[in-house]
Amino acid sequence: MKAWTVHACLTAILSVSSSAYAATDLKIYAASSMTNAIDEIVQKFEHKYDVSVTSVYGGSSSIARQITNGAPADIFISANTKWMDYLVDSGVIPRDSVTNLVHNRLVVIAPKSSDTVSFNFSDLNAWQQVLEGQRLALGNPMSVPAGMYAKESLTHLGIWKALERQIAPAKNVRMALALVERGEAPLGIVYQTDAQLSNKVKIVGELADNSHTAIIYPAAIVKDSTESKQLFEYLQSSDAQQVFAQYGFQ
Template identity: 45%
Template sequence: MKVGIKLLLGAIIASSVSFAALAKEQITVFAAASLTNAMTDIGKQFDQTHDTETRFSFASSSTLARQIAQGAPAEMFLSANQKWMDYLQEQQVIDTASRYTLLHNALVMIAPKSRPLPSVVVDSKLDLATVIGDSRMAVGDPDHVPAGRYAKQALENLGLWSAAEPLLARANNVRAALALVERGEASLGIVYATDALVSTQVKTVAEFPATSHKPIAYPVALTSAQPTAATKALYDYLKTDEAKAIFIKYGFKVQ
């Protein structure tokens, strides 16, 4: 009899826990790959003080924007450039009034820590072929990845694009480019300063002049003109000092 009661109580407790988990309001956020660490931490911190479960999809901004345009159930979008937010605004799938430039970043050149390469001066005199050696330079694909577009702009403005283009290892997003350098499959890479900061396996050998490319801006927007209270709360939370502290920790420049 006692065993039966214990089993019944156990089932009640288990179902209560399960119901509580189901009762949490879920928020789905699509965010650029370079925001993985910062937004994961912010989501956890937000969920601790709200009855929510924040879920993320991290990828290239172009991939995410196309998915949202095709009906993916994102409630908020954070892009690594203005272009893909412009695209969604043209498609009329974001709340234009909620669009806000949240963060800025910088563009850097990285190399594996194990490679004995001193700091590099990135200017029109740089001999990229010699610095890259018998390898490749990893970048987000300039055809669709924001980090790659910024890299192409910088290299073009410095007169280095024609030398660099045949030596590129094109990755699906900036974190994939970072991984190529971490594994030593590319001797150089161009990523955001924040990506270099979170890796223990690469070193920054140069920072591109800010004037060599368009400002690296991260806009955020809600994908519905009538967001849930939880989604609106998270959107507002991104502008708080608590969230800004996390962004700063990971190297972003906040508004």
């Protein structure tokens, strides 16, 4: 009888401990372009609040679909408003829980060792001379926000149709960056924040802000809890904003 009682008590204690841990083990799903900034912010948050946080990164479209299929996200940060709206329209996230967190900019990059310098982005011949029949790396323009912004910008410049067949569509912006880093593409279009993290590429110019939709990163609480609200508020704090600024977010 006593042995059974001890076993039952231990089971109950372990169950309570497991539940308590699970309640403070947060999961933040974020666009891959936020990897470095979120990693640092999460580290600061964990140290300050003694709450465990797991970060999951990927393309915003992929993450949004994972969340609609039941992925255990507590907070989601998208690289554009489209995929946040997708979750709102799907009834997964309430509209009033969404807030715009930071902004970014779009730049054209080339391998560090390349002779390419800044050129007129509205001049199709200039693009062709640099590409020399090779690929232009960018996120998949059908689903990846960075690629969607790039398509908007090149369409605005009147050269998208001519360059479309030379696009090397990547699953996310970090993969597009990697193609240029490895010299597999002579040019790429990525976020400024990604470009400035790499010592293997150089920025040859910036695509005008008025040539594409504003690059906004909306964030939202997916699973409401005291801890998720705590983390959500911390993402908007001056401490977190300083980290975002350090990595080039505006």
